[in-house]
Amino acid sequence: QNLLLAPAAPGPHPANYMYQQFATFLEEESGGAMTGTVLGPEVVSLPQMKDALQTGLANVGNALPLYFAADFPQTGVAGDLALLGRSPHAMAWAMTEFGVTCAPCQDEFKEFGAVFLGAGSSDVYVLITTKPVRSVDDLQGLRLRSGGAPYSRWAENFGATPVNLPVGDTFEAMSQGTIDGTMASIVDMLSYRLVDVAKYVTDVPLGTYHVTSNFTTALDTWNDMSLEQRTQFVKAANRGDPQLTDRWGFQLPAEARAAVEANSDIEVITPDADFLAASEAFAAADVAAKAAENPLSADFAALVEKWEAIVEEVGNDPEALAARAWDEIWAKVDLETYGQ
Amino acid sequence: MSVEIGLWGVAALGVLLVLRLPVALALIIVSFTGIWAMIGLKPAMGILQNTPYSFVASWTMSAVPMFLLMGFVAFHTGMTAGLFDAAKVVLARLPGGLAISSIFACSAFASVSGSSVATAAAMGRIAIPEMVRAGYRPSIAAGSIAAGGTIGALIPPSILMIIYGIIAETSVTQVFLGGLTIGILTAISYAIVVVIISVTRPDLIPPRTEVIRGEGARVFVKLLPVGALVLLVFGGLFSGLFTATEAGAVGALGTVVITAATGKLTRKAISRSLIETVTTTGSLLIIGIGATMFTRFLGLSGLQNFIAQAVAGADLSYVGLMLIIVVIYLILGTFMEPFGAMLITLPVFLPVLGAQDISLVWFGVLVVKLLEVGMITPPVGLNVFVIRNVAAAHVTTVQVFKGVIPFIIADVFVVALVIAVPALVLFLPGLL
Amino acid sequence: MQRLVKLAALLAKTLGYIGALAVVAMMLHISLDVILRNAFRYSMNTVPEIVARYYMTALAFLPLAWLEMRRDMISVELLDFALSARARRISDVSVMLLASVVYGLLAWTNWGKAMRETRVGTLVEIADYKMAVWHSFYFAPIGFTLAAVACLLLAFGRLFPVIGTPIEEAIHER
Ligand code: NA
Numbered sequence: 001q002n003l004l005l006a007p008a009a010p011g012p013h014p015a016n017y018m019y020q021q022f023a024t025f026l027e028e029e030s031g032g033a034m035t036g037t038v039l040g041p042e043v044v045s046l047p048q049m050k051d052a053l054q055t056g057l058a059n060v061g062n063a064l065p066l067y068f069a070a071d072f073p074q075t076g077v078a079g080d081l082a083l084l085g086r087s088p089h090a091m092a093w094a095m096t097e098f099g100v101t102c103a104p105c106q107d108e109f110k111e112f113g114a115v116f117l118g119a120g121s122s123d124v125y126v127l128i129t130t131k132p133v134r135s136v137d138d139l140q141g142l143r144l145r146s147g148g149a150p151y152s153r154w155a156e157n158f159g160a161t162p163v164n165l166p167v168g169d170t171f172e173a174m175s176q177g178t179i180d181g182t183m184a185s186i187v188d189m190l191s192y193r194l195v196d197v198a199k200y201v202t203d204v205p206l207g208t209y210h211v212t213s214n215f216t217t218a219l220d221t222w223n224d225m226s227l228e229q230r231t232q233f234v235k236a237a238n239r240g241d242p243q244l245t246d247r248w249g250f251q252l253p254a255e256a257r258a259a260v261e262a263n264s265d266i267e268v269i270t271p272d273a274d275f276l277a278a279s280e281a282f283a284a285a286d287v288a289a290k291a292a293e294n295p296l297s298a299d300f301a302a303l304v305e306k307w308e309a310i311v312e313e314v315g316n317d318p319e320a321l322a323a324r325a326w327d328e329i330w331a332k333v334d335l336e337t338y339g340q
Numbered sequence: 341m342s343v344e345i346g347l348w349g350v351a352a353l354g355v356l357l358v359l360r361l362p363v364a365l366a367l368i369i370v371s372f373t374g375i376w377a378m379i380g381l382k383p384a385m386g387i388l389q390n391t392p393y394s395f396v397a398s399w400t401m402s403a404v405p406m407f408l409l410m411g412f413v414a415f416h417t418g419m420t421a422g423l424f425d426a427a428k429v430v431l432a433r434l435p436g437g438l439a440i441s442s443i444f445a446c447s448a449f450a451s452v453s454g455s456s457v458a459t460a461a462a463m464g465r466i467a468i469p470e471m472v473r474a475g476y477r478p479s480i481a482a483g484s485i486a487a488g489g490t491i492g493a494l495i496p497p498s499i500l501m502i503i504y505g506i507i508a509e510t511s512v513t514q515v516f517l518g519g520l521t522i523g524i525l526t527a528i529s530y531a532i533v534v535v536i537i538s539v540t541r542p543d544l545i546p547p548r549t550e551v552i553r554g555e556g557a558r559v560f561v562k563l564l565p566v567g568a569l570v571l572l573v574f575g576g577l578f579s580g581l582f583t584a585t586e587a588g589a590v591g592a593l594g595t596v597v598i599t600a601a602t603g604k605l606t607r608k609a610i611s612r613s614l615i616e617t618v619t620t621t622g623s624l625l626i627i628g629i630g631a632t633m634f635t636r637f638l639g640l641s642g643l644q645n646f647i648a649q650a651v652a653g654a655d656l657s658y659v660g661l662m663l664i665i666v667v668i669y670l671i672l673g674t675f676m677e678p679f680g681a682m683l684i685t686l687p688v689f690l691p692v693l694g695a696q697d698i699s700l701v702w703f704g705v706l707v708v709k710l711l712e713v714g715m716i717t718p719p720v721g722l723n724v725f726v727i728r729n730v731a732a733a734h735v736t737t738v739q740v741f742k743g744v745i746p747f748i749i750a751d752v753f754v755v756a757l758v759i760a761v762p763a764l765v766l767f768l769p770g771l772l
Numbered sequence: 773m774q775r776l777v778k779l780a781a782l783l784a785k786t787l788g789y790i791g792a793l794a795v796v797a798m799m800l801h802i803s804l805d806v807i808l809r810n811a812f813r814y815s816m817n818t819v820p821e822i823v824a825r826y827y828m829t830a831l832a833f834l835p836l837a838w839l840e841m842r843r844d845m846i847s848v849e850l851l852d853f854a855l856s857a858r859a860r861r862i863s864d865v866s867v868m869l870l871a872s873v874v875y876g877l878l879a880w881t882n883w884g885k886a887m888r889e890t891r892v893g894t895l896v897e898i899a900d901y902k903m904a905v906w907h908s909f910y911f912a913p914i915g916f917t918l919a920a921v922a923c924l925l926l927a928f929g930r931l932f933p934v935i936g937t938p939i940e941e942a943i944h945e946r
Pocket residue numbers: 449450451452453454455491492493494495496497498
């Protein structure tokens with residue numbers, strides 16, 4: 001059986017990397033019975049994912065729940081706690097366990113016509129700017145691109161103006177001064193060529209992007225699988241999931257750091273202690289406020305705490321983490337009824 | 341998956357176009373049928389269902405109608421007529437001076453416009469009637485602007501180069517600098533083509549346009565409104581007041597305000613400009629929808645693997661590899677839109693380049709140039725279509741395709757030069 | 773019958789003019805944002821989404837029928853010179869019928885999509901604000917439906933002047 005796999009991202013992107021790995025894992029786990037063809041973003045792009053899964057254009061796809069905010073109001077609450085993110089792997093596995101165990105989230109995926117099989121996470125976002133940001137005062141009046149509500153709240157709290165902008169426009173907007181910077185992954189230095197326009201990186205830990213659904217599997221495809229096939233498939237997905245985090249949270253940030261250090265036009269700023277303390281205090285208050293609003297948010301916060309301890313113990317090796325996650329999460333799931 | 345079906349699709353597209361199907365319709369029918377044949381009716385319906393909205397609902401794409409509006413208002417208010425009077429004073433002494441000055445006007449407009457379609461439309465509306473009146477063969481007049489429009493994506497800013505930089509993870513600024521060189525090379529090569537035609541075939545391009553004498557200073561006064569517009573768009577773009585996507589809207593509003601201030605903005609000019617903007621944008625967007633479906637169809641057919649095999653075959657010399665790459669882009673360019681062609685090919689080519697130690701900046705410049713050649717080659721050439729639309733009174737589509745042939749030959753020379761002497765393109769980026 | 777055809781043509785023309793309104797709105801809205809941003813450092817964060825989802829879709833889809841009636845759709849015209857009047861008429865009618873079928877399929881699938889987006893209440897999150905955008909999915913099916921009807925009318929119009937003439941009149945009268 002050959003499955004159509006849609007990472008909705010081009011070659012160098014972490015999602016595409018993860019899908020290439022997944023295709024290999026799928027063959028391994030199924031003994032060659034299941035294979036995958038990875039489709040390029042010219043066939044299925046992120047906004048087209050829902051229709052692609054529902055109409056059979058793709059069997060498995062990288063669907064971003066925040067992109068389909070109306071379809072995933074409950075799953076999306078995990079994104080409201082973005083400022084919690086300090087350990088990429090912990091955020092990813094917390095998101096995975098959250099998606100698997102939260103009943104309203106499962107309903108949302110069913111309604112979406114798909115099955116949730118795990119998540120991944122970015123590295124911890126930082127400030128990438130054209131003006132130096134050394135202290136809280138330097139943030140006053142800066143116009144910063146924001147990738148989501150928590151980052152907008154952070155910026156506003158410190159007197160900066162969050163700007164909504166398609167991520168592909170960041171390069172142009174920064175080079176022309178329409179914005180002063182972005183709250184983003186350091187990987188954007190390479191993947192959106194910010195290394196050509198940025199002047200400063202301020203290492204204030206902001207949070208992660210972790211509301212992902214890596215191997216969103218079309219319900220039709222899932223229903224056609226036998227229990228044995230499902231087990232093999234989930235094993236492959238479970239090994240594939242941390243590959244996104246490994247790539248996006250570790251390998252690529254290391255490359256980007258090296259490129260930034262090699263570039264004499266970019267200064268890396270370690271912010272002063274007051275700034276760091278103020279930022280951490282705001283993040284804690286923001287997370288506490290959101291967790292008080294919604295019991296699901298509180299559940300997610302608890303899972304983050306759980307997985308931070310596990311990652312502390314196991315380390316950052318993807319395969320070791322996948323093995324542990326199998327015991328912690330998937331071994332407890334009845335794949336006969338899962339997603340139905 | 342099934343490259344054969346992909347190749348049949350390309351052949352079927354050609355047949356349907358000859359059978360007089362509108363371009364958009366032919367693209368949609370082939371894609372739908374092809375996907376149905378490959379993976380089933382439901383996914384084929386899915387393509388019909390989600391391509392139109394996702395293609396059109398795009399912020400970047402909004403630059404197209406805005407730059408078109410700017411060009412049409414400038415034309416209908418006589419704003420740009422002054423530009424050509426001035427161009428005549430300066431360049432009319434040259435053989436084919438009017439065509440040469442419109443090619444250089446395209447290059448100037450390119451520095452404020454990120455897309456080649458908008459450049460072609462804005463200049464075509466202005467320059468083609470002028471050239472026809474001066475005795476140019478309409479096909480050559482239209483061809484020179486369809487080709488000249490491609491400079492819009494070569495000279496920065498350029499949407500295609502930004503996208504290339506992102507996919508190839510290479511410096512956009514450096515690709516821009518390389519683009520500046522190839523843009524100027526292209527303009528010069530087109531000017532040489534015009535001179536050659538005008539000397540050898542005076543029936544196509546009259547050797548000398550009547551020179552306007554004694555107007556001197558008065559002609560340059562007419563340039564003031566255009567000057568103000570260029571200052572607004574160019575100045576605003578480079579001082580960071582707005583982005584290239586927003587520049588079209590600000591430029592259009594600026595044109596309206598300037599012409600209203602000089603009393604040239606009539607009700608008729610407004611309504612004609614709006615109608616032309618709607619019809620031109622509408623007929624291009626529906627082709628864009630069809631071309632996107634076709635790209636999705638070819639992507640599903642596994643065209644990439646086919647190309648990868650062609651490139652991987654034996655270890656190629658530099659010239660052999662370049663020859664294959666040029667031929668592949670020229671073929672893809674005949675029927676694909678540039679964005680999709682890049683998405684399909686770059687993942688295949690980029691690793692090969694790394695192995696051969698070829699500069700990604702240089703390759704980006706080459707790829708964008710080759711994709712822009714595709715904008716003027718039949719059967720699907722968006723620049724040609726937009727010119728046909730703005731100069732409907734003068735030419736048919738086939739005539740425009742005939743008119744671009746000499747300029748495509750010039751393009752081949754420019755491409756060969758860039759491959760033979762990579763340093764030409766890499767000189768400016770190297771200074772950085 | 774004639775009045776009905778004329779009414780359809782006028783409707784197509786009106787939708788075309790709504791497309792023109794979208795062009796004006798796009799120009800003013802983007803410019804206003806640029807002015808506010810530079811003069812008052814105030815950003816209307818919603819502009820890119822509104823432009824993309826409302827103005828662009830209205831501009832692209834609503835005028836389709838009008839474009840068909842104006843014969844603005846681009847074709848390659850390779851054989852046009854070689855066709856007799858009769859062959860050309862046969863070709864025109866078949867092309868128009870085929871176009872009608874394709875627009876019909878597009879309309880059908882896009883009505884389905886618009887209704888599903890409505891049921892979900894599709895929205896985009898902009899900073900701290902949720903903007904509903906499901907309404908914007910209706911421009912496509914409306915435009916495609918009318919274009920399908922227009923092509924059908926044009927096909928019959930090529931055969932029967934009783935249909936063709938009122939279309940010509942409605943489109944070209946000022
Ligand atoms: Na340009």
